[in-house]
Amino acid sequence: MKPNSHIKIIIVDDHDLLREGISARLSDVGYIEIIAEGCNGQEAVTLCKQFKPDVLLMDISMPVMNGLEAAKQIMQLGINTRILFLSIYDDNEYIQEALRIGASGFVLKDVSKPEMLNAIKSVAEGATYLGPKVAASLQSSSGVHGETECTYGLTKREKQVLALIAEGHLNKEIAYRLNISIRTVESHRSAIRDKTGGGNAAALAKIARELRL
Amino acid sequence: MKPNSHIKIIIVDDHDLLREGISARLSDVGYIEIIAEGCNGQEAVTLCKQFKPDVLLMDISMPVMNGLEAAKQIMQLGINTRILFLSIYDDNEYIQEALRIGASGFVLKDVSKPEMLNAIKSVAEGATYLGPKVAASLQSSSGVHGETECTYGLTKREKQVLALIAEGHLNKEIAYRLNISIRTVESHRSAIRDKTGGGNAAALAKIARELRL
DNA sequence: ACAGAGTTCAGTAGTAATACGGATATACGC
DNA sequence: GCGTATATCCGTATTACTACTGAACTCTGT
Numbered sequence: 001m002k003p004n005s006h007i008k009i010i011i012v013d014d015h016d017l018l019r020e021g022i023s024a025r026l027s028d029v030g031y032i033e034i035i036a037e038g039c040n041g042q043e044a045v046t047l048c049k050q051f052k053p054d055v056l057l058m059d060i061s062m063p064v065m066n067g068l069e070a071a072k073q074i075m076q077l078g079i080n081t082r083i084l085f086l087s088i089y090d091d092n093e094y095i096q097e098a099l100r101i102g103a104s105g106f107v108l109k110d111v112s113k114p115e116m117l118n119a120i121k122s123v124a125e126g127a128t129y130l131g132p133k134v135a136a137s138l139q140s141s142s143g144v145h146g147e148t149e150c151t152y153g154l155t156k157r158e159k160q161v162l163a164l165i166a167e168g169h170l171n172k173e174i175a176y177r178l179n180i181s182i183r184t185v186e187s188h189r190s191a192i193r194d195k196t197g198g199g200n201a202a203a204l205a206k207i208a209r210e211l212r213l
Numbered sequence: 214m215k216p217n218s219h220i221k222i223i224i225v226d227d228h229d230l231l232r233e234g235i236s237a238r239l240s241d242v243g244y245i246e247i248i249a250e251g252c253n254g255q256e257a258v259t260l261c262k263q264f265k266p267d268v269l270l271m272d273i274s275m276p277v278m279n280g281l282e283a284a285k286q287i288m289q290l291g292i293n294t295r296i297l298f299l300s301i302y303d304d305n306e307y308i309q310e311a312l313r314i315g316a317s318g319f320v321l322k323d324v325s326k327p328e329m330l331n332a333i334k335s336v337a338e339g340a341t342y343l344g345p346k347v348a349a350s351l352q353s354s355s356g357v358h359g360e361t362e363c364t365y366g367l368t369k370r371e372k373q374v375l376a377l378i379a380e381g382h383l384n385k386e387i388a389y390r391l392n393i394s395i396r397t398v399e400s401h402r403s404a405i406r407d408k409t410g411g412g413n414a415a416a417l418a419k420i421a422r423e424l425r426l
Numbered sequence: 427a428c429a430g431a432g433t434t435c436a437g438t439a440g441t442a443a444t445a446c447g448g449a450t451a452t453a454c455g456c
Numbered sequence: 457g458c459g460t461a462t463a464t465c466c467g468t469a470t471t472a473c474t475a476c477t478g479a480a481c482t483c484t485g486t
Contacts, residue, residue: 104348115338115340118334119335121331122331122335122342125345126344126345126346126348126349127332127342127343127344127345127347128341128342128347128348129341129342130340130341131340132338132340133339134340134341135340135341136339166415166418166419167416168411168412168413168415168417168418168419169415198381199381199383200383200414201414201415202378202379202380202381202382203380203381205379205414205422206379206380206381206418209422
């Protein structure tokens with residue numbers, strides 16, 4: 001994507017009114033060209049195959065085929081189209097799934113015009129753009145600010161031991177690594193089980209994974 | 214962050230030359246104001262506490278205190294500063310860790326001027342911005358396209374058993390669930406260990422996680 | 427100086443998992 | 457039909473882990 005060159009866009013949304021609103025908003029922007037419009041995921045796939053746009057601006061919840069499924073298929077077309085989702089929901093599941101599939105951006109429908117242009121430019125350049133509310137929503141869930149605080153009241157040492165357990169180390173190895181006795185490791189392990197309610201090593205590994213240790 | 218208002222920035226990087234380059238690049242942009250500069254993470258924390266910038270543009274690898282550690286501390290200051298990392302490395306570990314901590318963006322040092330401005334504007338608005346190469350690097354690792362297909366030649370039944378092990382179930386429980394004898398579960402478990410090279414239950418849980426079972 | 431939390435270590439007993447060995451039945455391809 | 461892979465089961469012995477109880481030492485805060 002060369003700077004200042006045209007950005008070819010396809011808009012896909014099942015609400016006519018919203019599609020017209022977006023068109024109106026983008027039509028007077030010099031570097032943006034709306035080359036097609038569609039109203040469901042199936043059309044999105046067909047239109048992308050045909051027109052190979054730079055950016056696909058698409059809703060998620062749509063009839064016939066939803067945006068996520070459409071995105072999956074479009075990603076496999078091997079074309080250089082960036083997908084920017086436009087949704088009313090700042091639902092974490094959606095956002096994460098969208099990013100996992102390979103979407104380049106996600107903004108909510110209450111987005112301002114400058115922000116929308118910012119987002120379009122960003123994804124057209126190949127960057128990833130998540131709108132303010134989207135980013136906030138994403139962070140609130142995945143325990144971003146410092147600690148998750150669902151650590152079951154584990155102490156530093158216990159977390160340390162738990163991390164090593166989750167790595168698959170034996171008590172013997174953990175003891176060696178931390179320069180403590182096996183009995184101490186067993187004590188910690190016992191405390192960890194008490195606090196977390198975890199059972200065997202695999203269960204503890206699962207908990208460690210949830211705690212991101 | 215109101216639109217079109219000033220964006221107050223602090224730049225932190227241990228290389229004088231690079232810092233000067235950034236300053237030069239941003240100094241003639243009307244809506245950007247560089248209010249301070251620093252050369253390590255410790256200074257970043259102090260300067261943010263003092264000046265409460267809108268955006269902190271910071272390197273990761275720096276002496277005294279690195280950018281990630283500094284970011285952690287800054288996130289806990291309770292101020293409204295967005296952190297935009299600027300790194301030479303598109304290392305996945307760094308990027309993911311940065312986002313986990315709560316950074317708002319990540320661009321590489323070969324970023325063009327318009328892209329840099331785009332990134333700064335985006336994060337100032339509260340959005341998340343990942344540069345093109347950063348986004349590409351992030352997606353390549355996290356198994357985005359379809360399946361991993363590194364199943365070590367495990368059979369269906371073995372995968373089934375492995376999934377239950379990873380959930381933390383005892384052999385006894387697995388036997389009950391699958392309506393087979395404990396000895397059979399042990400056989401499968403043994404086969405799984407042989408094929409994967411996994412050791413104890415936690416190690417198998419780790420492998421299962423990598424295989425997404 | 428004291429209480430409390432955290433880390434450290436030990437004994438004793440029981441349960442779960444692992445490391446060897448083997449065995450039978452069933453399906454699938456050649 | 458024959459070989460191979462898969463899935464099913466058993467015996468024995470060893471190792472790893474769990475459950476319970478008790479105790480010493482270091483810090484931190486009052």
